[in-house]
Amino acid sequence: MTAVITLPxxxxxxxxxxxxxQLAPHxxxxxxxxxxxxxxxxxxxxxxxxxxxxxxxxxxxxxLTPEDTDKSSYWVRAGFFKYAEELYDLQGNVPRxxxxxxxxxxxxxxxxxxxxDVHDVVERIQKQAEVILTNKLHLEPRAMMGFSMAxxxxxxxxxxxxxxxGWVMVQAYHYRKRLGRWAAEIAVCDAGIGFRKSLENGxxxxxxxxxxxxxxxxxxxxxxxxRYSDPGRGQGIKGIRGxxxxxxxxxxxxxxxxxxxxxxxxxxxxxxxDNLPNFPGAQLQITIPENVGKTA
Numbered sequence: 001m002t003a004v005i006t007l008p009x010x011x012x013x014x015x016x017x018x019x020x021x022q023l024a025p026h027x028x029x030x031x032x033x034x035x036x037x038x039x040x041x042x043x044x045x046x047x048x049x050x051x052x053x054x055x056x057x058x059x060x061x062x063x064l065t066p067e068d069t070d071k072s073s074y075w076v077r078a079g080f081f082k083y084a085e086e087l088y089d090l091q092g093n094v095p096r097x098x099x100x101x102x103x104x105x106x107x108x109x110x111x112x113x114x115x116x117d118v119h120d121v122v123e124r125i126q127k128q129a130e131v132i133l134t135n136k137l138h139l140e141p142r143a144m145m146g147f148s149m150a151x152x153x154x155x156x157x158x159x160x161x162x163x164x165x166g167w168v169m170v171q172a173y174h175y176r177k178r179l180g181r182w183a184a185e186i187a188v189c190d191a192g193i194g195f196r197k198s199l200e201n202g203x204x205x206x207x208x209x210x211x212x213x214x215x216x217x218x219x220x221x222x223x224x225x226x227r228y229s230d231p232g233r234g235q236g237i238k239g240i241r242g243x244x245x246x247x248x249x250x251x252x253x254x255x256x257x258x259x260x261x262x263x264x265x266x267x268x269x270x271x272x273x274d275n276l277p278n279f280p281g282a283q284l285q286i287t288i289p290e291n292v293g294k295t296a
Contacts, residue, residue, distance in 0.1 A: 006035045007035060007039040010041045012045055013045040031061070034061055034062070035064045039066050045189070047187075048168065050080070051109070051167050056280050062088065065081075067093075069095055078109055106172070107125050107169060112155045121151065121168055125170060137288065137290045138290055147184070149239060155168055156236055158188065167189050178266050178267060185287050190283075192282065193281070194213070194256050194280060195255040198216075199219065212274065214274040216258075217260040221253050240286060241262055244287075245262065247291075250262060251284070251285070253285075254279065254284075258272070258273060
């Protein structure tokens with residue numbers, strides 16, 4: 001019997017947990033159908049996590065596309081279907097992709113598979129993000145360098161730790177309810193080995209019986225411990241945390257069965273969650289608010 005997994009109407013890093021909860025009872029070899037017919041909105045995290053989910057299944061899942069053509073047109077512009085058609089059996093209406101040129105608010109879904117991809121992605125975002133960073137977020141040149149660093153380090157984590165390719169997407173929004181200003185959201189997702197296995201491979205696991213995905217995330221994200229013992233190596237997450245802290249931003253990292261969030265004053269997320277449905281690899285979301293006077 002094929003399991004039907006229903007996507008919530010609004011798909012982001014928090015509501016994606018509803019998808020994983022439905023998926024949890026079904027082993028990777030079991031056929032599943034993802035029903036997105038009534039999904040009206042998806043964040044960069046939602047779209048990249050959907051592609052990552054497909055990579056975790058042994059049999060290609062079926063994907064029922066959104067019924068609202070206006071909504072699915074955005075998914076096309078975001079580049080989701082370009083890669084979903086390789087990972088899913090798509091059923092439903094997929095609007096034809098139209099060449100709209102470079103966007104001033106969007107870096108579409110981009111695969112990251114090799115170190116050169118990281119360079120290419122950063123180069124693209126540097127070219128496309130100038131308008132976002134200056135006109136939308138009002139970031140000064142020094143902060144623009146920090147933005148590129150955060151993106152580069154996030155993508156480099158895929159290359160160094162994932163063991164397989166992953167996905168990155170960037171979108172600028174106007175956060176009316178929480179912030180009352182613009183913010184850029186970076187989502188980086190992969191289905192690789194995850195933080196716990198990465199630290200174990202680097203023999204960086206502490207001597208404790210309370211070792212878990214949550215403990216590994218806390219060690220890496222909160223304490224800045226890398227799988228590398230050499231000073232100065234593997235400090236990507238630490239650098240990202242420092243940058244988003246200076247900008248009043250947010251960092252959320254999920255891996256395995258746990259999630260850690262560096263929560264700013266404007267958000268009400270939970271700092272740590274354990275015993276979540278297992279999801280291979282690592283999934284990062286970085287939110288950088290519009291500058292209102294802070295320096296980089």
